[in-house]
Amino acid sequence: MSSEEEILKRFAAIEQAREFYIIGKKVSRVDALDAVLGRPMYTGDLVTGDFLFVKAVRSPYAHALIKGIDISRALKQRGIEAVITHRDIPGENDAGSLIPDRPLLAVDKVRHYGEAVALVVGSGIETVEEAIRLVDVEYEPLPVVKDPFEAMKPDAPRIQNRDNIVTHFKIRKGNIEEGFSKADIIVENTYKTQFMDGLPLETEVAYAFPEKDGRITCISSMQNPFDVYNKVVKILGVGPEDVRVIQAATGGGFGPKSDETPIDIAAYACLAVKKTGKPAFAVFTREEATTVQSKRHAFTIRHKTGATRDGKLVAWKSELVADTGAYISKGHLVIARATFHCTGPYEVPHVWADGYCVLTNNTIAGSTRGFGAPQAHFAAELQMDALAKKLGIDPVEIRARNILRPGSLTATSQRIDDAGLEICFGKVVETARWHQKRREYEELNRTSSRIKKGIGIALLYHGNTLGPEGEDFATVHVRIEEDGSVVVQTGLTEYGTGALTSLVIIVAEILGIPASWVRMERPDTSAVTSSGPTVASRTTVIGGRAAADAATQLRGRLAEVAAGLLGCSPDELVFKDGVVSVGGDRRRGIGFRELVSEASRRGVELRVRGYYIAPPTRWDPETGQGAPYNQYTFGALVSEVEVDTETGLVVVKRMTAAYDAGRVINPLGLLAVIEGGSIQGLGHALTEEIIHENGVVVNPSLHGYIIPTASEAPEWIEPIAVESPGRIGAFGAKAMGEIPVVLPMASIANAVAHAIGVFIRETPLKPERVLKAIREAERKER
Amino acid sequence: MPRKKRVDRRKPRAKAAPPTAQLAKINVKVNGVQYSAEVEPRMLLVHFIRDVLGLTGTHVGCDTGNCGACTVIMDGKSVKSCNIFAVQADGAEILTVEGLARDGELHPVQQAFWEHHGLQCGFCTPGMLMQAYWLLTQNPSPTEEDVRRGLSGNLCRCTGYQKIVEAVLAAAEQMRGQQQEVR
Numbered sequence: 001m002s003s004e005e006e007i008l009k010r011f012a013a014i015e016q017a018r019e020f021y022i023i024g025k026k027v028s029r030v031d032a033l034d035a036v037l038g039r040p041m042y043t044g045d046l047v048t049g050d051f052l053f054v055k056a057v058r059s060p061y062a063h064a065l066i067k068g069i070d071i072s073r074a075l076k077q078r079g080i081e082a083v084i085t086h087r088d089i090p091g092e093n094d095a096g097s098l099i100p101d102r103p104l105l106a107v108d109k110v111r112h113y114g115e116a117v118a119l120v121v122g123s124g125i126e127t128v129e130e131a132i133r134l135v136d137v138e139y140e141p142l143p144v145v146k147d148p149f150e151a152m153k154p155d156a157p158r159i160q161n162r163d164n165i166v167t168h169f170k171i172r173k174g175n176i177e178e179g180f181s182k183a184d185i186i187v188e189n190t191y192k193t194q195f196m197d198g199l200p201l202e203t204e205v206a207y208a209f210p211e212k213d214g215r216i217t218c219i220s221s222m223q224n225p226f227d228v229y230n231k232v233v234k235i236l237g238v239g240p241e242d243v244r245v246i247q248a249a250t251g252g253g254f255g256p257k258s259d260e261t262p263i264d265i266a267a268y269a270c271l272a273v274k275k276t277g278k279p280a281f282a283v284f285t286r287e288e289a290t291t292v293q294s295k296r297h298a299f300t301i302r303h304k305t306g307a308t309r310d311g312k313l314v315a316w317k318s319e320l321v322a323d324t325g326a327y328i329s330k331g332h333l334v335i336a337r338a339t340f341h342c343t344g345p346y347e348v349p350h351v352w353a354d355g356y357c358v359l360t361n362n363t364i365a366g367s368t369r370g371f372g373a374p375q376a377h378f379a380a381e382l383q384m385d386a387l388a389k390k391l392g393i394d395p396v397e398i399r400a401r402n403i404l405r406p407g408s409l410t411a412t413s414q415r416i417d418d419a420g421l422e423i424c425f426g427k428v429v430e431t432a433r434w435h436q437k438r439r440e441y442e443e444l445n446r447t448s449s450r451i452k453k454g455i456g457i458a459l460l461y462h463g464n465t466l467g468p469e470g471e472d473f474a475t476v477h478v479r480i481e482e483d484g485s486v487v488v489q490t491g492l493t494e495y496g497t498g499a500l501t502s503l504v505i506i507v508a509e510i511l512g513i514p515a516s517w518v519r520m521e522r523p524d525t526s527a528v529t530s531s532g533p534t535v536a537s538r539t540t541v542i543g544g545r546a547a548a549d550a551a552t553q554l555r556g557r558l559a560e561v562a563a564g565l566l567g568c569s570p571d572e573l574v575f576k577d578g579v580v581s582v583g584g585d586r587r588r589g590i591g592f593r594e595l596v597s598e599a600s601r602r603g604v605e606l607r608v609r610g611y612y613i614a615p616p617t618r619w620d621p622e623t624g625q626g627a628p629y630n631q632y633t634f635g636a637l638v639s640e641v642e643v644d645t646e647t648g649l650v651v652v653k654r655m656t657a658a659y660d661a662g663r664v665i666n667p668l669g670l671l672a673v674i675e676g677g678s679i680q681g682l683g684h685a686l687t688e689e690i691i692h693e694n695g696v697v698v699n700p701s702l703h704g705y706i707i708p709t710a711s712e713a714p715e716w717i718e719p720i721a722v723e724s725p726g727r728i729g730a731f732g733a734k735a736m737g738e739i740p741v742v743l744p745m746a747s748i749a750n751a752v753a754h755a756i757g758v759f760i761r762e763t764p765l766k767p768e769r770v771l772k773a774i775r776e777a778e779r780k781e782r
Numbered sequence: 783m784p785r786k787k788r789v790d791r792r793k794p795r796a797k798a799a800p801p802t803a804q805l806a807k808i809n810v811k812v813n814g815v816q817y818s819a820e821v822e823p824r825m826l827l828v829h830f831i832r833d834v835l836g837l838t839g840t841h842v843g844c845d846t847g848n849c850g851a852c853t854v855i856m857d858g859k860s861v862k863s864c865n866i867f868a869v870q871a872d873g874a875e876i877l878t879v880e881g882l883a884r885d886g887e888l889h890p891v892q893q894a895f896w897e898h899h900g901l902q903c904g905f906c907t908p909g910m911l912m913q914a915y916w917l918l919t920q921n922p923s924p925t926e927e928d929v930r931r932g933l934s935g936n937l938c939r940c941t942g943y944q945k946i947v948e949a950v951l952a953a954a955e956q957m958r959g960q961q962q963e964v965r
Contacts, residue, residue, distance in 0.1 A: 035904030036892040036911065038839020038879030045838035126824075201843045201851060201939050202905045251841075251905025252939050286844040496903030496940045668899045675942035676902060702848035702937065709934040710943040715926075717944055 021576055022509045023731060024664050027501060034249075041249035043205040043221050044283060051207070051279035052081055053128045054272040056264075057118040057135045058288070059110035062361040062695020063157075064139040066108050066117065074120060074134040079127040082275045083135060084119040090274065091237025095263045097227055097366070101160060102260065102327040104235055104267050110139070111159055111326035112363050113696045114291040116264065121272040121280065144695045148300070148323045148358035159326055159359040166324065167332040169339045169355035171411055171624035179315025179350025183306025187386045191303070191379035192762040193745070195323070195690035196296040198368045199707060200495070202251025203289040204261045208269035209279035215242050216273050221250040222262035225523050226491055226530040231263045232270050243270065247523040253495035254680075255367035258535045259294040259329050290700035294329050294366030295690055297322040299338065301379035311391050311401045316411075318342045318353040318379075322365070322372070329366030331357040333469045338372030340468075340628055343411045344380030345421055345461035346402040351411045353624070361695040367535060369677070373462055373742045374684060381458040381746035382759060394438070395457055395750065396429055404461060404634075412619055414627040420634035420660030420724035420734075425459055427720050432638040432656040438754070445755065452643045454755025458746035459636045463629030464726065464735040465538035465614060472614035472630075474543040475531045478507055478550035479607035482600050484593030486511065488550075489521040491531035492543045497737045498669030499539035503547040505665055506730055510551035511558075512575025513592050529609070537633075537735035540665055542614060544730025550610025557606065561599045562590055614728050631726035633734040635659040637678070637743040641751040648771030650752055652682055652712075655744070658720035662734030667721070670736060674719040677740025683708045684741070685748040689764050808872040812837065813881030821868045827861075828852040830868035831878060839879040839908045843937070850936030853909035853916075854878050860916035862935075879908035882915065890956040891915050891949075900949035902940030910936050914950045922958055926951065 034041050071083040086093050086105040095104040106117045118135050122128045145151045151164040158164060180186065206220035216236070222228055229245040236243065245266065250257060265282050272280035284292075299322050306315040320338055324331030339355030388398040403425060404416045428434075434455065441453040466472040476490040488507055494500040500520050508515040521527070531543065559570035562580045566573075566588055574584040581589025590598075599606060619626025638656040643649070655678050664670055687706040691698050699705050725732025745763055752770065753759045758777040760769060805820040812835060819834055831840050831854065842864060843851035852863040855877040882889040891914050894900065901907045910933065917924065917932040924932065929950045930943070938946060 032896055032899075032901060032904070035901050035907045036888065036895050037883060038837075038908040038911075040838045042838075042841070042905065044832075044842075199939055200905075201849060201903070201937065202841070203843075250903065251843075252903045254939070286846065286849075498902065672899055672902055672941060672945065675944045676940045677942075679942035680939065701846050702844045703846055707937060707939065708943075709937060710930040710947060711934040713930070713943045717942065 020509060021512060022505050022515055024667060026668050027505055027515045027666060042202060042251055043207055043219050043248040046219055046248060047207050047281055049279065051281050052121050052123055052272055052276060053125050054119055054121045054268045054280050054282045055128050055132060056116035056268065057120060057132050057137065059106065059113060059115045059117055061110055061139050061141050062113045062144045063142040064110050065142060066106060066110065067138040067140055069118060070136040071118065073136065074131040077122070077127065077131045077134060079124055080120065080122040080131045082121040082272065084121065084271055084275060088275065089235060089271070092234045094234065095231060095260065095267060096327065097259045097263060098330060099328045104264065112361055114288070114363060119268055119271065121276060144361045146360065146692070146695060148321050148360055151358050151360045152356065159361060164359045165356055166328050166359060167335050167355070167357040169336050169624070170622065171339060171351050171353040173411055173413055173625060174350035176315055176317055176350050176352040180306045182308065182314045184309040185387070185390055186304060186306045187383060187390055188304045189383060189386060189761055191301045191382060193299045193375045193378060194763055195298045195362065195365065195692065196368065196684055196688045197290055197293060197690055197705060198254030198256045198296070199290070199705070200252025200254055200257055203284040203286060204265040205283040206265040206269040207279070207281050208266070208273045210273055210277055215244060216270050217244045217246065218266050218270050219246045219248050220262060220266045221257065222247055223253045223258035223493055223495060223535060224262070224533040225493065225525050227533060228262050228266045229525040232266050235267045236270055236274055244524065244526040247493050250493065250495035254369045255371070256293040257495065258533060259366040260364060261289070261293050286702060287700045290705060291363060291697045294364045294368070295325070296368035297324060297331065297334055297365040297372065297375065299375040301342070301375065303379055303383045305383050305387060307387050307391065311393055311398045313346055313348045313402045315350040316343045316348045320353065320355040322357050323360050323362055324357050325360060325362045325364040327364050329364050331365060334372040336468055337463065338376040340412060340463060340624065341373055341376040341461065342380060344377060344384060345404045345459050345634065347404055347408040348411060353411070362692045363697055369680065369738045370741045371536065371738065373460070374681065374745055377458060377460050377742050378745040378749065378763065382749055382761060385750045385753060386759060396434055399425065399457070399459060403459065412628055413625050416632065418724045420722060421459065421461060423722045423724060424634050424636040424658035424660050427658040427722065428457070428636040428638045428656045431718060431720060434638060437640065441754065450644060450646055452645055452755040453641070454643065454751040454753070455638060455640045456747050456750030456752070456754055457636065457638050458743045458750060460634065460739070460742050462633045462735060462739050462742065464631045464633060464729070465536045465541055467617045467629040468619065469536060471532065472538065472542055473532050474546040474612055475529050476503060476543060476546040476550050476610045477528055478547070478554060478610060480554060480596050482597060484517065484596045486513065486518040487521055488518060488547065489528050490543060491523050491528050492539050493523050493534045497539070497673055498666055499543070499737060501669055502540040502666040503543055506544050506547045507551040510548060510555055511592070512580070513578050537737035537739065540733050541729035541735050542612060544665065544733055545612035546610040548610070548730050549612055550608045553608045553610065554606060557604050558595055558599055561602065561604060562595055565590060565598065630728045631734060633660055633662070633736065633739050635739055635743060637747040639744065639747040639751045641748060641755055643752055643755045643770060645756065645774050648767035648769070648774065650686055650748070650765050650770060652714045652748060654714050654716050656718040657740065658722055659736060659739055660722040660724045660734060661736050662726040662729050663723055663732035664721050665731060665733055670721060671719050673737055674740045675717050678717050678744055679708050679713050681741040681744025682712070682748065684763065685745040686764050687766060806869045808869055810871050811875045813878060823867065823869055825868045826864055827866040827868050827871050828863035831863060837878050837880050841905055841908060843905065848937065849906070850913060851906050851909040853912045853936060855912055855916055860913055879911055882911060889915065890960070891918065891953040894949040894953035894956065898945050898949035898952055900941070900946045906936060906938045910938065910946060914953065917950065918954050918957060922954060924954060
């Protein structure tokens with residue numbers, strides 16, 4: 001057997017193992033200790049010595065021509081070293097994270113409120129802020145395109161030099177007319193979701209400094225160091241070896257830190273260094289971050305759904321319109337994901353869907369945890385409850401008749417091959433005591449006049465990792481030091497999800513050593529090769545495969561040495577508890593560290609690069625039909641609420657959440673993302689809303705944009721992990737990072753409808769909106 | 783005997799004061815160390831702690847007093863250090879996250895956050911720890927509701943608070959145990 005075959009065989013055996021040594025056991029986050037000690041780890045903590053501040057001059061208009069920029073008054077200020085406009089960019093003036101439609105600094109037009117027009121560089125933040133007011137920009141305001149339906153009209157002003165409709169994404173399954181002809185009932189509704197901010201608690205921040213050899217090093221807070229690096233190299237117009245980007249500890253990601261603003265902030269700092277030769281520091285205020293950070297798309301979704309008398313779905317027609325703001329960012333991909341998932345996790349024989357991603361003069365929408373899925377599921381799940389109500393059956397009943405089971409075909413006619421959804425669904429219904437609570441609350445609501453209680457359910461499926469959104473690969477570098485400690489380094493990043501801890505666990509599992517012997521090194525573009533973006537919940541799933549590949553290669557090399565020493569064949573060896581032994585017999589074994597030192601002495605190379613690329617996914621762009629994703633995560637969420645019918649205030653009392661994680665690699669991390677995503681989703685459902693007035697963001701602060709506190713969080717979130725292994729993920733793992741944020745809007749809205757007897761089809765469910773719905777329902781009753 | 787340390791020169795991050803601005807001299811004890819410095823009157827306490835003293839565990843998350851990442855203890859009270867001028871801290875005694883651990887041993891609150899996974903990205907953690915510390919000095923036997931209300935001035939975007947609340951309750955139990963041992 002060749003050593004490659006040997007590795008493949010061993011890998012297959014490890015992957016199919018039923019019992020694990022470390023996987024699924026509790027392992028603390030690798031860098032948690034630094035955080036509780038308050039050690040310097042974030043970008044702003046690492047700044048030392050003399051440095052300059054750099055800050056952007058931002059547009060007060062949502063749409064305007066730039067007639068002139070006069071920097072002379074600002075330049076004369078004491079302490080100001082440079083004012084940079086688009087003319088001073090040495091390379092390309094392009095900061096679009098994926099599509100080159102967005103200049104770093106505006107040229108002849110601003111297209112959204114807060115767009116950067118110039119950079120001011122100087123000593124002291126107050127000096128710079130004062131000089132910003134002295135940069136004279138002459139604007140000629142243009143009509144503001146405030147909403148996507150306005151933008152879609154043929155005579156609407158164009159935001160960019162292109163059609164305002166960026167993408168028209170289609171699904172055509174079966175024959176929609178025929179489908180509706182079989183329907184006994186048809187339900188038609190329009191749903192609206194709001195702009196939201198992922199809102200990582202640490203704002204965008206970058207610190208750049210010149211090295212002695214002329215290279216510029218940039219330390220920053222981000223999800224994708226290579227995206228930032230590639231853009232900064234182009235903007236500076238330098239060679240690839242002239243820039244180095246290091247990710248510092250990052251205080252939250254949630255999508256915005258994978259998009260536009262991490263490129264901007266790093267480019268600001270690097271341009272200032274390039275211009276002045278001195279170290280430079282750039283940081284967004286909360287107001288800036290909330291204004292220009294890429295948002296969750298506001299969606300308008302129109303659904304027409306037909307079902308038979310016994311509750312079987314027969315036809316579903318949808319139109320989805322996403323407002324992507326002034327630049328595309330990832331909007332064309334978000335609309336694809338939303339449209340793919342627009343019928344929810346149900347089998348529908350006839351589907352017709354049109355998804356439009358549209359430019360407006362609102363601030364940019366791009367990646368936000370969930371990537372179009374929360375909006376799609378909100379509309380689909382409310383639609384299911386509306387159908388149930390019309391048919392006079394329980395919401396659980398209509399779901400049971402239509403969910404995706406093994407053998408079911410999705411809206412794109414992709415065959416589902418595991419029972420993850422059925423299991424999650426069954427578990428939440430049972431654990432939450434759905435039927436009993438449903439009856440109890442209805443009973444109670446008949447007598448209680450002020451406080452009404454409700455229970456609601458929502459289900460999801462989530463196409464895993466990038467699928468249609470890009471090349472789904474990862475590289476992970478692993479080396480074993482002579483003392484036996486193992487070092488893992490990758491371009492994938494940690495920003496709070498615990499996903500890199502999963503890579504540590506996978507490496508430790510395969511090498512049979514305690515997780516504490518493995519350490520992570522910070523992502524550094526000069527030390528590792530690109531590992532693709534840290535997005536789409538793909539670190540454990542795809543990165544885990546690359547980590548497993550690296551660890552398996554190392555294990556193969558060590559096994560050869562151990563087999564020689566112990567007089568056995570390599571595949572008889574067991575790696576466990578830091579000992580490599582013949583068949584697990586520790587008397588015929590050698591300590592892992594001893595083995596490493598022996599292998600090093602023999603000159604065995606113990607430094608490898610692991611790689612994995614997911615199989616390409618295929619679908620027809622004209623019909624959407626095919627298999628856009630390699631595997632699906634499933635989930636179910638039951639929410640219980642109390643609604644104060646005099647104030648309209650909604651309180652979420654309890655959530656029961658079951659997610660099919662495929663294989664739980666890192667249980668603590670999994671529970672953490674379930675709880676955290678549930679609360680972030682609760683904020684989306686009840687309070688969070690970025691408000692544009694004529695394109696201007698009027699609430700860019702934490703007192704205007706309300707996220708949940710410990711008091712708003714429910715008394716209990718019951719997390720249930722289901723393991724129905726996926727086809728491609730490491731050890732069967734499925735994507736989990738984003739998933740828990742998808743369902744709360746839908747589940748809470750259905751619970752509120754149960755409590756007050758009327759559906760609210762627009763989020764957030766803020767008190768005035770809830771109150772209005774209650775009053776309208778009362779008027780109708782009279 | 784606390785060490786004495788003098789800080790005479792402000793780091794350049796602090797703005798070069800306009801010629802008319804008077805620098806104010808302040809004496810502050812931080813984590814048991816006495817500091818004396820001349821500060822620009824507009825300087826916020828959080829910037830004094832981070833930029834002048836170099837204690838970067840105290841974070842800034844919002845500029846508006848909402849997020850609580852900058853929470854420190856000043857004269858026994860929990861304060862948001864972005865809402866206080868450095869000059870207001872003249873003569874005060876301050877505790878920051880760096881002062882919680884003693885002699886290389888984690889404070890029970892820190893230990894509990896670590897063990898109960900009370901953090902994810904870690905950015906809100908120092909402020910959360912200080913608020914939890916203060917809460918437990920005020921109320922050594924809090925209910926879950928007390929803890930939730932007591933932490934509601936500190937925002938966390940990652941965790942959903944459940945593990946944080948668990949950690950604070952566990953720390954409370956641990957600290958009550960220690961108290962009894964002392965008696």
